[in-house]
Amino acid sequence: xxxxxxxxxxxxxxxxxxxxxxxxxxxxxxxxxxxxxxxxxxxxxxxxxxxxxxxxxxxxxxxxxxxxxxxxxxxxxxxxxxxxxxxxxxxxxxxxxxxxxxxxxxxxxxxxxxxxxxxxxxxxxxxxxxxxxxxxxxxxxxxxxxxxxxxxxxxxxxxxxxxxxxxxxxxxxxxxxxxxxxxxxxxxxxxxxxxxxxxxxxxxxxxxxxxxxxxxxxxxxxxxxxxxxxxxxxxxxxxxxxxxxxxxxxxxxxxxxxxxxxxxxxxxxxxxxxxxxxxxxxxxxxxxxxxxxxxxxxxxxxxxxxxxxxxxxxxxxxxxxxxxxxxxxxxxxxxxxxxxxxxxxxxxxxxxxxxxxxx
Amino acid sequence: xxxxxxxxxxxxxxxxxxxxxxxxxxxxxxxxxxxxxxxxxxxxxxxxxxxxxxxxxxxxxxxxxxxxxxxxxxxxxxxxxxxxxxxxxxxxxxxxxxxxxxxxxxxxx
Ligand code: SF4
Ligand code: SF4
Numbered sequence: 001x002x003x004x005x006x007x008x009x010x011x012x013x014x015x016x017x018x019x020x021x022x023x024x025x026x027x028x029x030x031x032x033x034x035x036x037x038x039x040x041x042x043x044x045x046x047x048x049x050x051x052x053x054x055x056x057x058x059x060x061x062x063x064x065x066x067x068x069x070x071x072x073x074x075x076x077x078x079x080x081x082x083x084x085x086x087x088x089x090x091x092x093x094x095x096x097x098x099x100x101x102x103x104x105x106x107x108x109x110x111x112x113x114x115x116x117x118x119x120x121x122x123x124x125x126x127x128x129x130x131x132x133x134x135x136x137x138x139x140x141x142x143x144x145x146x147x148x149x150x151x152x153x154x155x156x157x158x159x160x161x162x163x164x165x166x167x168x169x170x171x172x173x174x175x176x177x178x179x180x181x182x183x184x185x186x187x188x189x190x191x192x193x194x195x196x197x198x199x200x201x202x203x204x205x206x207x208x209x210x211x212x213x214x215x216x217x218x219x220x221x222x223x224x225x226x227x228x229x230x231x232x233x234x235x236x237x238x239x240x241x242x243x244x245x246x247x248x249x250x251x252x253x254x255x256x257x258x259x260x261x262x263x264x265x266x267x268x269x270x271x272x273x274x275x276x277x278x279x280x281x282x283x284x285x286x287x288x289x290x291x292x293x294x295x296x297x298x299x300x301x302x303x304x305x306x307x308x309x310x311x312x313x314x315x316x317x318x319x320x321x322x323x324x325x326x327x328x329x330x331x332x333x334x335x336x337x338x339x340x341x342x343x344x345x346x347x348x349x350x351x352x353x354x355x356x357x358x359x
Numbered sequence: 360x361x362x363x364x365x366x367x368x369x370x371x372x373x374x375x376x377x378x379x380x381x382x383x384x385x386x387x388x389x390x391x392x393x394x395x396x397x398x399x400x401x402x403x404x405x406x407x408x409x410x411x412x413x414x415x416x417x418x419x420x421x422x423x424x425x426x427x428x429x430x431x432x433x434x435x436x437x438x439x440x441x442x443x444x445x446x447x448x449x450x451x452x453x454x455x456x457x458x459x460x461x462x463x464x465x466x467x468x
Binding site: 052056059060123124127130133137140141142144145148150158182185186189190191192193 | 363364365367368369372378390391392393394413415436437438439440443452
C-alpha cells in the first residue's frame with residue numbers, strides 16, 4: 001500500500017474558473033476519496049428576498065446564474081404566477097420556451113468548449129465558443145441582453161419577437177445547426193476525445209437514482225427523466241421526448257448534451273411554427289399569498305424553487321435548489337477510484353455551476 | 360475509429376479571416392434592440408421620481424425640488440424597468456454600451 005496524500009483541488013484551479021473546493025485523498029496516482037466543500041461565494045439570497053419587492057426579485061433570480069439566467073427568471077415567475085393564480089397569455093409561454101431553448105443551446109456549447117479545454121483540445125474549445133457567439137447574437141437581438149436576458153417578468157414576457165425577427169432567427173439557426181454538426185462530430189467520433197471520455201467516471205442507473213443525480217448526468221445513466229415532461233410553458237403542445245443514453249460514463253454525458261443541442265433547435269422550430277398571436281403579458285395586481293414548489297429543467301438539470309409569500313409585497317421565504325447541488329454526490333462517487341489526471345474532466349462532466357449552487 | 364476528425368475544419372479556417380475584432384481600435388457593431396446605456400431626454404422629464412423609486416439597484420436619484428436627475432452608471436444594470444414605468448417615456452436604453460467609467464461620481468442632468 002502506497003502512502004496517502006491529500007491534494008486540494010480548487011477553489012482556484014486553472015481548469016475551472018469556479019470556486020469549488022475538493023480535498024482529494026490520493027494513493028499513488030489513484031484518488032481514494034474526494035471530500036467536497038462549498039460556501040466561498042455565498043450571497044445570502046434568502047435574506048435579500050425579504051427586502052426586495054416580489055416583482056423586482058426577478059432581476060435577482062436571473063442573476064443567480066450567469067449561464068442559465070433566463071430559466072432562473074422563468075422558474076421564479078412561474079412560481080409566483082402559480083401562487084397568484086395568474087394565467088399568462090399563450091404567446092408569452094411560447095416566447096419563454098424559445099428563449100429557454102436558446103439558452104440551453106448556448107449553455108451546452110459553452111460546456112462543450114470548457115470540456116475540450118479540460119482535456120486539452122484548444123482549437124475545439126475555440127470553435128465551440130465561436131458557434132456559441134452566434135447564438136448569443138440571436139439572444140441579444142431578440143431580448144436585448146447577451147447572457148442576462150431580462151425578458152421574463154411576472155405575468156408574461158417583457159419583449160416580443162416580431163415575425164421578421166422570427167424568420168431571421170430560424171435562418172440563423174440553420175447556419176448554427178450546420179456548424180454544430182461539425183463540432184459534435186469531433187466530440188463523438190475523434191479517437192483522442194473518445195480516449196479521454198469512454199469508460200471514465202461510470203455511474204450506474206441505480207447509483208444515479210439513489211444519489212439523486214439530475215439532468216444530463218441522470219439521463220446518461222439510462223433514466224429518461226426531464227422536467228420538461230411536466231409540460232410547463234409551451235412544452236405540453238410540442239413534440240418532446242427526453243434523450244437518454246445507457247453508458248453512464250463521461251462519453252455518455254457528452255453525447256446527451258450533444259443530442260440536446262439539436263433537440264433544442266427542433267423545439268424552437270416547432271414553437272416558432274405554432275406560436276399564436278396576441279398579448280404577451282397580463283397585468284399583475286395584488287400580492288402573492290401562499291407557497292409553491294416550482295420545478296423547471298435547466299441545461300444542467302432540474303432546478304427547484306420554493307417560494308412563500310404572506311400577502312405583502314415582500315416574500316417571506318425563498319429557496320433555490322440548483323442542479324449542480326444535486327449533482328455533487330454523484331460527482332463524489334465518480335471521483336472515488338479515478339485517476340488523478342481524470343479529475344478535471346470528471347468535475348466538468350456534471351457541468352458544475354458553483355455560483356448558482358451557493359446562491 | 361476516426362483519427363483527427365477536425366482536420367477539415369482546421370484547414371478551412373486556416374484560410375479564413377479571424378472572427379475576432381481588434382477592439383478597442385475597431386468598435387463593436389451595435390446590435391439593434393440591445394439593452395445598453397440609459398439615456399434621458401431631460402427636457403421632457405417631469406421629475407416625478409417614479410424611476411428613482413422603482414430602480415432595483417437604486418442607481419437613480421431624482422430630486423423633485425431642485426429638478427435634478429442623477430444616475431450612477433456603475434450601479435445601473437441596464438434592466439429597462441425605469442424605461443417601462445416612466446410616464447413621459449423620456450428614458451431610453453440605447454444599443455450603445457458607452458465608454459468605460461473611470462470615476463465613481465454620479466452623472467447629473
Ligand atoms: S420616471 Fe420619467 S418623468 Fe419621472 S422622473 Fe423618471 S425620467 Fe423623469
Ligand atoms: S435600467 Fe434598470 S438599473 Fe438602470 S437605472 Fe433603469 S431601472 Fe435602474
